[in-house]
Amino acid sequence: MADATSLLLGLEGLEVRSVTRLGDGSRVVEVVTADPAAARCPDCKITSDSVKGHAVTRPRDIRYGDDPILLRWNKTRYYCQNSGCERRSFTESLQQVPPRRRTTTRLRTQIGRSIGEAARSVIEVAAAAGVSWPTAHAAFVEHAEEVLADVEPVRVLGIDETRRGKPRWLRDKDGARFVRVDPWDTGFVDLSGDQGLLGQVEGRTSATVTDWLTAQTDEFRQQVTHVAIDPSAAYAAAVTAELLPNAQVVVDHFHLIKLANDMVTAVRRRVTFDAYGRRGRKQDPEWANRHRLLTAREKLAPKSFAKMWNSLIDNDPSGQIIIAYIAKEELRQLLSAARDNADDTDIRDRLYRFYAWCADADIPEVTRLATTIETWWPAVLAFLHTGITNARTEGYNRLVKQVKRVACGFRNTENSRRRIRFHCTRTQRANVHFHC
Known part of the structure; x- marks a missing residue:
């Protein structure tokens, strides 16, 4: 029964010893370590059998049904038996429950997917998972950095802008008068391949496009043959022979x-x-x-x-x-x-x-x-x-606006770019996994 229950729990390296139900319907699952590798020192990787003590942690895990499940992990502290190791002692840890983590890896992955791929707000996903906003956001950042791929060279590049927020009146640098600030973002899309949204930068000027293109590799700039834009003089001026020597501008x-x-x-x-x-x-x-x-x-x-x-x-x-x-x-x-x-x-x-x-x-x-x-x-x-058009870029603009609406705006531009690019490349990642 214990083996079947452990298999049903699905946390590799943990074995279920007992399950009890509380008065509010919650189920408390007592688990112990079943992976010998958990007794290895994180630094020197030498297995220890010198027990220092025991501890009980309560990592949060994904939900099963309507009633919550509370994990109680009874784990062991060890002395490191390697005299040359700087670490004196350590506590058991697993891939699914890393050291000093109060959430399982699969819960953090589920949170990251729910926020990024489904374009749900962080606070909504955090409430459903029973964690705080910072924990949910950190889980998404960790998941996004793991799965987002670097930009590869493209043949046809699409450039278009989307509004990042409402126009505002702010004081200038000297504080003498108010100036109108109209926030825009410029997006870059792979129109010939399957990379989706390559990136976003703040602004919609020639300098904005020039800076992004300059930050790419020389191989990327050499392989671009066409750039699809709307009739924007600023974008056309940025796509110069110096930056993209083999590229031709195509108006949508x-x-x-x-x-x-x-x-x-x-x-x-x-x-x-x-x-x-x-x-x-x-x-x-x-x-x-x-x-x-x-x-x-x-x-x-x-x-x-x-x-x-x-x-x-x-x-x-x-x-x-x-x-x-x-x-x-x-x-x-x-x-x-x-x-x-x-x-x-x-x-x-x-x-x-x-x-x-x-x-x-x-x-x-x-x-x-x-x-x-x-x-x-x-x-x-x-x-x-x-026959090249910017239709795919316009389609991604719709997804960009959807993410911004769900988030009720972004104060941090780095968070904005990460959330938007993750959501706009989910189909490409799904296709890669399907073919694999």
């Missing part, structure tokens, strides 16, 4: 389409204000069709498209909203060349139609969109040739 098409949608919205609002001297209302055709204007042409039913088109033709004498809508669709046709595997001739034809339409429109918002495409054209062309 999602952000370009968003710029086109923002252009259509700006034109619609301006036309509405010019016509009525106010913002749009429900009875205004422009406002009623605002969602259709932002929907892709192929996703609009023929009846819905005709309703929008006829309504704007009849109620917008200037025709600027329809012109802006067509400019947006021409840009979408240009960007769809990546999906269509179009050759350079087809790309040039689509680009010419877009530029020609924007030039003939002579609308400030449309002209600004065309200027943006012209400025970023090498990066846009790189997207059309490769």
Whole structure:
């Protein structure tokens, strides 16, 4: 019975001697050491049989059912019999219950997994395990440092930013005046491999990206062939030939389409204000069709498209909203060349139609969109040739925000980066264990 009970307990090196139930339903499990290696000196590794005394410890373990289980480990203190060893005495210890630990290793591993992989708050996991916040946090840090792998070279690197907290007004260094602090974090993602989120740094400036890239190995910087970003001048300036000599910038098409949608919205609002001297209302055709204007042409039913088109033709004498809508669709046709595997001739034809339409429109918002495409054209062309997007980076941004919400914010940036990277790489670790 004792052997079966010990097997059921599952703590290697400990043998169950008895189990008693208290009045509150708690079960007290009396265990003794069953591993001869526990009598070895931690320093000189020589086994001792000279008993100094006995002690009883109560390490916390994982829960079994609703009623708590209380471990009572009756262990022995030994004298070290090696005269050359500086340690005079020691107490039995096991891998599952290291020296001076009040929690078992498997409990700490369970706490670390619950906090990191499930994105649960530290205080929630600590309360469920019956330990304090510092103990639970230390367990997660220990587990994360054990399983998080170092950054390996990547071929395609994704860079994007996420907000770390609400903007705040703080005094400057001299304390003379208040300045607005808008906290952001920049994340780096492996878009071609399975490493997930490679790291995060505070800020979203060129210096932020440059410092992170400089901290990587020369092999890492040499192997990067493409860097996917949104149309950010700061990020583009950081990805230089000196740091990434073999890399080409690829602009994410999602952000370009968003710029086109923002252009259509700006034109619609301006036309509405010019016509009525106010913002749009429900009875205004422009406002009623605002969602259709932002929907892709192929996703609009023929009846819905005709309703929008006829309504704007009849109620917008200037025709600027329809012109802006067509400019947006021409840009979408240009960007769809990546999906269509179009050759350079087809790309040039689509680009010419877009530029020609924007030039003939002579609308400030449309002209600004065309200027943006012209400025970023090498990066846009790189997207059309490769089809590389920052979609995976945007997906990790969702996980980043989830971790921040659960934690109710972070005061310590190192804790923030560790928690976020652990949660954003859990799928990659699971795949590695599955294949092994």
